Amino acid sequence: MKRILFVSCLAMLCAFQASAQAVENKLSTSNQEWLDRDWPVTDTLVFDFPNESKLVLYFNNTEFNVEELTEEFEPLLRKATNFPEFTTIAYRLGENFPSTGLKHVKYQLEKKYIPYIDSLEMTFPVGLDYTGGDFTPVVGFRALVNWRNFSLGGSITNTVYFPERIENNVKVNSNWFANAEFAWEFGNLERSRRNIFGVGYLINENKSQLFSGTTMQAYYNRKLSKNISIQVGVISTENFKTFYPTVGIRFW
Template identity: 85%
Template sequence: MKRLLIVPFLALLCAFQTQAQEVENPLGASNQEWLDRDWPVTDTLVFDFPNESALVLYFNNTEFTASELTEELEPLLRKATDFPEFTTVAYRLGEQFSNTSLKHVKYQIEKKYVPYVDSLEMTFPVGLDFTGGDFTPVVGFRAHLNWRNFSLGGSITNTIYFPERIEKNIKVNSSWFANAEFAWEFGNLEGPRRNTFGIGYLINENKSQLFSGTTMQAYYNRKINKNLSIQVGVISTENFKTFYPTLGIRFW
């Protein structure tokens, strides 16, 4: 685990070091002039590593304090085991521009210096859709291979339809879809991949009162939190002659 030392500097020394140390996230000339004029560097925060490297942050004390930045970055830097030896890396902080925002700087540090291990994710989503004027429960199995910013995989889902009773009897229709999926979350490494796009094909041979002929679906899923998401899509059936919009929720 890396040892961190936090060293605040005076504003005069900060200005000198800003000129001497090139930052990793420079802005365009006009934006840089705007940032330097309205939010000039007043403080510097340095994190020293045991391998004789350092991370330097230049910031304005009306936006951040050293204690706030330390609390935000210290847990991340303890995981930054790929930080190069004998190297000083500097970033400018300024919330007015996305390239200098704290969120972006944390993202760049994690992306460059925190090791990432690919993983296989398997879940059993369940939910409820509103399909063509009817509520259809959905159950299934999902498997994804995760990389740092995105994942690829697929799922098998069953859209369950309850038709009207005939002579007090009801026959439950099961519609099994095989789906190819792509999930992504660019610009944020702290949470799950919140966006998923999928395309599916109806694979079961049993006739359904809801779907018939060639049937395919396309959908977009947006995670609300770790266990809940909203899904919108469209299902084409009867050899692409009929289209059902879908709206539903999923629990993972």
């Protein structure tokens, strides 16, 4: 990108009216009239690409300003190497409609013009669950293959159970689950998947005092920040006769 041009004048308002049909995210007739009436176009921001193409943004200055839009779009457009040559592409911005919202427009640009490389993500989550009336530390290993909006993979986790002392001795129970996981983050530019759904099967060779018979778990994990998430789920044991709700926290 060689330069950024910003124009705010009557001439550009006329130009917008003439080119409104060309915007990529044009609304239905009624919504378009509502947007143009209550949040009319007052300003235009143009990004010029080295391949003689342009990205044009039309917006109202009560919702956006050129500085914040430049800060939002410049890092994104530096990676837009699939932007077509000798082409002008325009978007209308307006936060009161989903298809014209800032987040949606950025997502559309990323999806269409930024090449995406599949990646392998490996983490070692640790945490603490409240399982059937007991606190159970959890440690594990997770591997996910990332695509643009979702990930597939699995994890091995150990739910550690500390039974009551017998003659002042504690026998720690390890409960190893093999889990299949699906992670997603639709409609968001962040690479980090904030949602994970998993289903697991207890693969213990040694008998556990917490679980017996066929034991499976299902859970939903929601990331709160880069390194912290909460997890809720249910564990069925004793051949699906007993169910333990679980809730806990994870650190990555």
